[in-house]
Amino acid sequence: MQNNQKKNLWSFNFSTMALVLIPVSIGINYVGKLFAQTLRLPLWLDSIGTILAGILAGPWVGAISGGINNAIYGLTISPVSFAYGITSIAIGITAGVMARMGFVKSMKRAVIMGLVIAGISTVVSTPINIIFWGGQTGNIWGDALFGILRSANWPVWLASGLDELAVDLPDKIATTIIAFIIYQGLPKRITVLFEES
Amino acid sequence: MRSLSLYVKRDSLIHKIDPFTKIIYVFVSVISPFILPTLIFSTSLTLINLLFLLLGRVVKKVLPIISFVFIIILTIFIIQGMFYDANQTELFSLFNLNFYVEGILYAARISVRAINVLLAFSLLILTTPPTEMIESLVRRGMPAKLGYIMHSVLQIIPMMSSNASIIMDAQRARGMETEGSLWVRIKAFIPLIGPLVMSSLVNTHERSIALEVRGFSAATQKTFLHQEKVPGGMKQLRIFFLLFLAAVLAWRLVL
Amino acid sequence: MKKITINNLSYKYSLAENKALNNISLEVEKGDFIGVVGPNKAGKSTLCKSLVGLIPHFYKGEFEGEILIDNLNTLNSSIAELSLKVGLVFQNPFNQISGAKLSVYDELAFGLENNGLGREEMITRIDKYLNLMDLNEVKDNNPFELSGGQMQKLAIASIMALKPDVFVLDEPTSQLDPQGTEEVFKAVSRLREENLTVILVSQKLNKLADYANKILFLNQGEIAAYDNTAAVFSRNDLEQMGMGAPIYTEIARELGLKNEKNQYPIRKSELKEMLVAKYGKNIG
Ligand SMILES: Nc1ncnc2c1ncn2[C@@H]1O[C@H](COP(=O)(O)OP(=O)(O)OP(=O)(O)O)[C@@H](O)[C@H]1O
Ligand SMILES: [Mg+2]
Numbered sequence A: 001m002q003n004n005q006k007k008n009l010w011s012f013n014f015s016t017m018a019l020v021l022i023p024v025s026i027g028i029n030y031v032g033k034l035f036a037q038t039l040r041l042p043l044w045l046d047s048i049g050t051i052l053a054g055i056l057a058g059p060w061v062g063a064i065s066g067g068i069n070n071a072i073y074g075l076t077i078s079p080v081s082f083a084y085g086i087t088s089i090a091i092g093i094t095a096g097v098m099a100r101m102g103f104v105k106s107m108k109r110a111v112i113m114g115l116v117i118a119g120i121s122t123v124v125s126t127p128i129n130i131i132f133w134g135g136q137t138g139n140i141w142g143d144a145l146f147g148i149l150r151s152a153n154w155p156v157w158l159a160s161g162l163d164e165l166a167v168d169l170p171d172k173i174a175t176t177i178i179a180f181i182i183y184q185g186l187p188k189r190i191t192v193l194f195e196e197s
Numbered sequence B: 001m002r003s004l005s006l007y008v009k010r011d012s013l014i015h016k017i018d019p020f021t022k023i024i025y026v027f028v029s030v031i032s033p034f035i036l037p038t039l040i041f042s043t044s045l046t047l048i049n050l051l052f053l054l055l056g057r058v059v060k061k062v063l064p065i066i067s068f069v070f071i072i073i074l075t076i077f078i079i080q081g082m083f084y085d086a087n088q089t090e091l092f093s094l095f096n097l098n099f100y101v102e103g104i105l106y107a108a109r110i111s112v113r114a115i116n117v118l119l120a121f122s123l124l125i126l127t128t129p130p131t132e133m134i135e136s137l138v139r140r141g142m143p144a145k146l147g148y149i150m151h152s153v154l155q156i157i158p159m160m161s162s163n164a165s166i167i168m169d170a171q172r173a174r175g176m177e178t179e180g181s182l183w184v185r186i187k188a189f190i191p192l193i194g195p196l197v198m199s200s201l202v203n204t205h206e207r208s209i210a211l212e213v214r215g216f217s218a219a220t221q222k223t224f225l226h227q228e229k230v231p232g233g234m235k236q237l238r239i240f241f242l243l244f245l246a247a248v249l250a251w252r253l254v255l
Numbered sequence C: 001m002k003k004i005t006i007n008n009l010s011y012k013y014s015l016a017e018n019k020a021l022n023n024i025s026l027e028v029e030k031g032d033f034i035g036v037v038g039p040n041k042a043g044k045s046t047l048c049k050s051l052v053g054l055i056p057h058f059y060k061g062e063f064e065g066e067i068l069i070d071n072l073n074t075l076n077s078s079i080a081e082l083s084l085k086v087g088l089v090f091q092n093p094f095n096q097i098s099g100a101k102l103s104v105y106d107e108l109a110f111g112l113e114n115n116g117l118g119r120e121e122m123i124t125r126i127d128k129y130l131n132l133m134d135l136n137e138v139k140d141n142n143p144f145e146l147s148g149g150q151m152q153k154l155a156i157a158s159i160m161a162l163k164p165d166v167f168v169l170d171e172p173t174s175q176l177d178p179q180g181t182e183e184v185f186k187a188v189s190r191l192r193e194e195n196l197t198v199i200l201v202s203q204k205l206n207k208l209a210d211y212a213n214k215i216l217f218l219n220q221g222e223i224a225a226y227d228n229t230a231a232v233f234s235r236n237d238l239e240q241m242g243m244g245a246p247i248y249t250e251i252a253r254e255l256g257l258k259n260e261k262n263q264y265p266i267r268k269s270e271l272k273e274m275l276v277a278k279y280g281k282n283i284g
Helices: A016-038 A048-057 A059-076 A085-100 A107-133 A140-151 A156-185 A188-196 B019-035 B039-055 B059-083 B101-127 B130-139 B144-173 B182-212 B234-254 C044-051 C079-083 C104-114 C119-132 C148-160 C178-193 C205-211 C229-233 C247-255 C268-279
Strands: B090-094 B097-100 C002-012 C021-029 C033-037 C062-069 C086-089 C166-170 C197-201 C214-219 C222-228
Touching: A016 A048, A016 A059, A016 A188, A016 B144, A016 B182, A048 A059, A048 A085, A048 A156, A048 A188, A048 B182, A059 A085, A059 B101, A059 B130, A059 B144, A085 A107, A085 A156, A107 A156, A107 B101, A140 A156, A140 B059, A156 B182, A188 B182, B019 B039, B019 B101, B019 B130, B019 B234, B039 B059, B039 B101, B059 B097, B059 B101, B090 B101, B097 B101, B130 B144, B144 B182, B182 C079, C002 C044, C021 C044, C021 C062, C021 C197, C021 C222, C033 C044, C033 C205, C044 C062, C044 C086, C044 C166, C044 C197, C079 C086, C086 C148, C104 C119, C104 C148, C119 C148, C148 C166, C148 C178, C178 C197, C178 C205, C197 C205, C205 C229, C205 C247, C214 C229, C222 C229, C247 C268
Parallel strands: C033 C197, C033 C214, C086 C166, C166 C197
Antiparallel strands: B090 B097, C002 C021, C002 C062, C214 C222
C-alpha cells in the first residue's frame, strides 16, 4: 500500500542546517542530563540543547527541538515527559526570541535570559503539575516545600508554582549560562550558516 | 550500537497490529479519562491496557516504567490525603496526621489516570519498532523532514551517550576530579560536555551538505523502500476507536 | 563533448576577507578524469561545492560567473535537481551517513527515497552498487559501525545509486588509514570503468598519475595549471609553484629521462619501459 500522493498536512520549511541541528540538540539535552547525573549535580541540566537550538536557529527551531525532545523521551524512556513537551517548547521559543533580542551578547544578559526562561518554564509547568500530579514536581526539595505550603493552607497554584520555581530557578540559569558559553565557543563560520538560512 | 528503543520483539497478536492503528488506540485511551474523569472509567481503561499488555507478552517490561512513578504516586496520596482542598471526612489518623476520604479519592483518580497513560504508551512503545512508527506517520502526511529528525534522534542519543562515557573515562584517566565537593563536580561539567557538544554542532555543517547532495530538499514526493503491512480489519478497528472517543465526548456533554 | 563549462567563476564566503575562488574558467570533457591538486586553502573544496550547487544555494556569500553542467546552469537549478547530475563525496566518512537509517541497505535507499524512485528501481540499484562497492557482507550492519574505508565506500555507493554523470570527490581518503585508502581507490577505479566524468581532489599524486588524464592545479583561488597529467607534472617550474610530482616522475627528472613528447613518465610502467630502452634489460 503506497500512500505517496497525499500532500503534507502542514508545510515544514526549515533549512537543512536547522533540521540537522534539532536531533543534535536533543542529543545534547540527553548528555547534559547524563553528565549531571554522573556528577551527582543537584540540577537537571537537560535543556542545554534546546536553548542552543533556539539561540542558533531561532524560536521555531528551538520549539521543535523542545517538543520532539519530550516526544522522544515519552516514547522511549518515560511517557510522562509528553505532558511537559509544552514546557520544553516554551523554553525553546523563549531562548530563540531573546537571543534575537541580543541577550547572548554578554554573560550578564545571558543570566537575565536564564531568569526569564526559569520564570516562563515555571508558569507553563505549574498547570501541568496540577493536572497531572495534583501540583507536585517529583523533586524531593520542591515537593517538601509544596507539602509545607499546603499544610499552611496556601492555594494549590501558588504552592505548586513555588515548588516548580525552586527547582527551575537554579537549573535554568545554570543551563542558559552553559549554553551561552558553548555558543560563544563555536566558530563564526558555522553559526553564520544557521543565521543565513 | 543500538538505536534508542524499548521495543521488545515477540510473536503476538498486538505486535501484528499496524503502528497507525495502535497510535489511534493510544490516543483514545490516553485522552478519554481526561474527558471523563471518573475513577471507574479510568480504572476500566487501565485494566484493558493491562490485558493488551498481557496479550502482547510484555507485561514484565512495564514494571520498570511504572516503578519510575511509584514514589511520586505515593507522595501524592500522602499530600492530597492530608491537604486536598475539599477534605472533610476523616478516614484515619497516623502519628497525629489526619487523612481524609476526599483527598485519598482525588489522589486515586489522578494516579490511576497517570498509570493509564503510562500503560497505554508502554503498549505502543513495547510492541512497535520506532522506525516503523515514524514511517507510518510519514506515509500519512507527517512531513518527511520531521520523520528524519525523529529517526536521527533515535540514533544520535545512544551514539552521544557512548561518546559521553568514553570522554568521562578519558578525562578521569587524565586526572580530572569527578568526585568530591559540589564545587569540584560543577567545575568538571563544562570540560566534560564542552568538546562533545562542540564537535557535534560543528558536524551539523557537513551532515547537512551530505543530506543536500542526496536530494534531501527535493520537491519530489518521497517514496519508501519498505512496504507497509496492514492486516485486514484494521480500518474498522480504527473507526471503532474513534467512535468510542466520540461516545465519551457525548457522554461528558450530556452529563 | 563538453560536460562542464565554468565561466569567470569567483566566490567569497560570507565572513571571509578574500575570494576563495578568483575568476576561474575551464572546460571538462565528458569522460575526463580530472585530478585537482593545490596547497591548503587553494580553493579546491570551494570548487567542489560550486560544482554541485552548494555554492551559491547552501552557502550564501558573493557568487559571480557561471557553471554549466551540460547546459544546466547551477545558479538556476536546486541542489536536489543537480544531485541527479553531479555527485559529491567528501573527506569525513562519518558525517556523510544520513543518520536516519539503521542498516547499510536502507542507507543506500535514502537518496533514492528523497528523489521519489519506485521500489523496484530502488532495489535494483541498491543491489547493484552494494556489489560494485563490495558492501554485500555488511548490508545489514548499522552504517555507523563500519570501518572508515567501508563508510566511505558506502558514501560513494549512495551517490552512485543516484546515477550522476559527474562524480566529484574531495579528498576522499585524507581521513582514512592505508587500508581504507586502498579500498577507496579501488572504488574510484570502478567509477572510471563506469565511464563517469570524475573530478578527484587528492594529495596522493602517484594515484592521480594512475587515474587522471588531466591535472588542475589551483593556488590561492586561481588556476595555476590545467593540462594533461604528464604535461603538468613535466613542468620545470613545479617547485616554484609549490607542487610536487609523482615519485616516478621525480626519478625520471633526476635521471633526465624524457619521452618523445618531451615529457617525463608519470607511472611506474612507463618509467620502467624507458629505463629498459635506455640501459637494457638487465638494469630493471
Ligand atoms: N565556510 C567558510 N566560511 C568562510 N571561509 C571559508 C569557508 N570555507 C573555506 N573558507 C576559506 O576559503 C578559502 C578556500 O578554502 P577551501 O576549503 O576551498 O580550500 P582547500 O583548497 O580545499 O584547502 P584544504 O587543502 O585545506 O582542504 C580558504 O581561505 C578558507 O579559509
Ligand atoms: Mg579542502
